Amino acid sequence: MNSSVQGGIIIEKNSTTTVENIVSLAKRRGFVFQSSEIYGGLNGCWDYGPLGVELLKNIKEEWWKAMTYRDDVEGLDASILMHPRVWEASGHVENFTDPMIDCKQCKSRYRMDVLGDSFSEKRQKKAIEALKNKLNGKEELVNRIDEVYANPGDENPFDTILEDKDLGLLLLEELNCPQCGNKNTFTEARKFNLMFKTFVGPVEDSGAVVYLRPETAQGIFVNFLNVQSASRLKLPFGIAQVGKAFRNEINTKNFLFRTREFEQMEMQFFVNPKEDTKWYDYWKEMRLEWFKSLGITPSKLRFHDHPVEKLAHYAKDATDVEYEFPFGWGEIEGIHNRTDYDLGRHEEYSGKSLKYYDESVKEKYVPYIIETSAGASRSFMAFLIDAYYEEEVKGESRAVLKFHPRLAPIKAAIFPLVNKDGMPEIAREIEADLRKSLKVFYDDKGAVGRRYRRQDEAGTPYCITVDNQTLEDKTGTVRERDSMEQERVAIDQLAGYLLSKLRNQ
């Protein structure tokens, strides 16, 4: 029996890595390829290769089990295309836009909807007067300005005029850049909705417009009562869904972090409004624990609570679970108290009641919603980066992906130590047996040490080797990835051995 490598002999080298290194590893080993690569790629789009699709699938499966294998959460898979009114109710048609302007002089960039805040009331007034003078003779436009000021509504009338399609540009000409002070240096505002539009049916007219969903949440909200009644659920309960979402981002960035097509793992938990804080705190803790339980380095995880003044229009409380990526801390999951905003809006826009009759208190109310919204693609990137280590073993370097075994794309590899004496035949039998329940890989190419290292780089947690002793006592060695230590296990118990390891870790 050969001695196994002892844990103490492994020296972890500097494991700081860069996005470029990860992109390179991801491509080389088949985790992620650039979309449409042979045509030069498509900005911000990526394809998951053979190992990547397994990792992603495992992440989603672990999430699904954690979130729906419980008695108070049910699953759902809603259509990507939904009635366009859904997005009016959700606020996306109105709010999901980013009108931006640049100063041509100093290159400062401003969001149109907050630009007005940069000017004092006095300056605003002056600019409006100048605009009116310039409009000399165009009664219709001057009247429009007066009307806006006469009936300001919720928004500052100055902002309303800035965003007016006829008046905005003219008003901009009267303003100085808040940064460099130059006048009339702004570019035209580029305003576009972040939702992808497409058309239902072959005729591309405005009546046929639908959107690719920018979040999966709305599919859950509109099915709230369907799920509740079909599954005979009482509050509090949740609905979970995994699926693609699309946002026409201005800039894509950082590999998988900001893309236009991405996958969400969302769960909306419906609660009595009086219990919202309790459940918000509960899910916050649960979700952080989930990432830790699957092996993410705890010191690279943190909450980022949103300050009250920065909360989205629908939220009462919000926090992000952040991971420390090579480019800095980035959100991998958001937990929000969405209050009764969404269901209330859908009641308003659909005309249908979405109230819940709570027998325990004998009253009807619109539930509050606690949302947990994780990015599957972002989690994928976090799990991949976090698992990557470069180590020194007996003076040789090895690259290893220390995935949690349940996330590992390949669960076990099977090797004949040498290609003779019937070892390949036995190894093939083991492979066939394990393949019934696990994603496994057979390799008889080259020296066994090289095969171990290849599997290390794919993140395979166990390697099974058929050796001389196997021929005598029908046992094989199981080599564990991280410690590189070996254990002898009877061939007919291998499947059970591996499955129990996967279940219990």
Add this chain to the structure above:
RNA sequence: GCGGGUGUAACUCAGUUGGUAGAGUGUCAGCUUCCCAAGCUGAAUGUCACGGGUUCGAGUCCCGUCACCCGCUCCA
């Protein structure tokens, strides 16, 4: 969207004053091999990101486009 950088084999990179491409690693085949990237022999793989231009001739010079990385901006 702005500024900077990069783009040559699967990966990391060389490639001279312009003369139609190399290395290492990896991959594949064979030999050897009883446990951690061993050795030997052999092999395959490139529209030099894409499109124009200059030139007798462009990986190399010029223009445009695309993509990725870094910074800024942004992220209802």
